[in-house]
Amino acid sequence: MPVRVLLVDDEPLVRAGLRAVLEAQPDIEVAGEAADGAAVIPLVRQLRPDVVAMDVRMPLLDGIEATRALLRTVAEPPKILVVTTFENDEYVYEALRAGADGFLLKRARPAEIVHAVRLIAEGESLLFPASVRRLAAEYGESGGNRAARAELERARLTEREGEVLRLMARGLSNAEIAARLVVSTETVKSHVSAVLAKLGARDRTQAVITAYESGFVAPG
Numbered sequence: 130m131p132v133r134v135l136l137v138d139d140e141p142l143v144r145a146g147l148r149a150v151l152e153a154q155p156d157i158e159v160a161g162e163a164a165d166g167a168a169v170i171p172l173v174r175q176l177r178p179d180v181v182a183m184d185v186r187m188p189l190l191d192g193i194e195a196t197r198a199l200l201r202t203v204a205e206p207p208k209i210l211v212v213t214t215f216e217n218d219e220y221v222y223e224a225l226r227a228g229a230d231g232f233l234l235k236r237a238r239p240a241e242i243v244h245a246v247r248l249i250a251e252g253e254s255l256l257f258p259a260s261v262r263r264l265a266a267e268y269g270e271s272g273g274n275r276a277a278r279a280e281l282e283r284a285r286l287t288e289r290e291g292e293v294l295r296l297m298a299r300g301l302s303n304a305e306i307a308a309r310l311v312v313s314t315e316t317v318k319s320h321v322s323a324v325l326a327k328l329g330a331r332d333r334t335q336a337v338i339t340a341y342e343s344g345f346v347a348p349g
Contacts, residue, residue: 133178133180134246135161136182137195138184151246160176165187173206180207181199186213196224208249208252209224210249211224211233212233213235225261230332231249233245255333258298258299262348290320290323290327297336298346
């Protein structure tokens with residue numbers, strides 16, 4: 130089955146460019162388009178995309194609020210890929226904190242766009258881990274976020290789960306973590322699932338942000 134993508138951006142040229150790049154791939158299908166975040170929820174319910182590629186800044190409802198609304202109201206929400214002009218942007222970090230699964234620069238090369246969509250859909254690796262680390266260092270109150278520290282303490286991660294979380298924060302995939310720890314990929318998947326469940330995280334991006342903001346992992 131192809132990965133179904135919903136494009137949400139107030140610039141028609143951006144949507145057209147993304148559509149051209151994605152529809153050139155045999156395993157990706159553009160399910161629909163929207164010009165503002167306010168249209169996301171009804172279109173998601175109607176089209177059931179796997180990934181929403183969403184501009185972070187839009188005139189009526191921006192990508193941050195659209196992400197919050199989508200995750201709050203849709204029972205099985207799609208993955209959310211924030212599309213942005215600037216990499217080092219507090220809006221991007223807030224979108225990730227709100228529940229977005231990753232971000233993509235509008236100036237990205239076609240191969241990077243395709244890779245981002247596939248990676249987000251699979252959910253087994255962190256997209257652009259170095260960039261997430263830089264954002265956490267600048268905007269994440271790293272080590273000083275009491276709520277994140279309390280959340281991590283409540284999780285009571287085992288030593289192995291903590292090790293897996295640190296490797297997730299470095300951007301390693303499940304297969305790479307398995308090779309590093311000399312265990313099976315299925316074992317790693319079980320550990321990742323346990324980490325997410327204990328942290329109450331939607332996916333590994335939110336788990337990694339908690340790890341940075343709590344000081345469990347240093348973003349530097």
